[in-house]
Amino acid sequence: MTQPKRTPDPEKVKKTVEQLRESNRQLEIVTLMFDELIAKVDADLRRERLNRLQGNPSPAKKT
Numbered sequence: 231m232t233q234p235k236r237t238p239d240p241e242k243v244k245k246t247v248e249q250l251r252e253s254n255r256q257l258e259i260v261t262l263m264f265d266e267l268i269a270k271v272d273a274d275l276r277r278e279r280l281n282r283l284q285g286n287p288s289p290a291k292k293t
Contacts, residue, residue, distance in 0.1 A: 281287075
């Protein structure tokens, strides 16, 4: 036996939608931060490769 479908409480739906929108916004921010980090790492790798191909010694890394 199946139970009849109930209409969800409109206030609960509204609150859930707001929470999902906020979660999506936060995920988008994190994604953009990762994209920026990836772009910086890619730029560093390109610069190191160019230096290596040009015969320039790589700078000493700070620890």
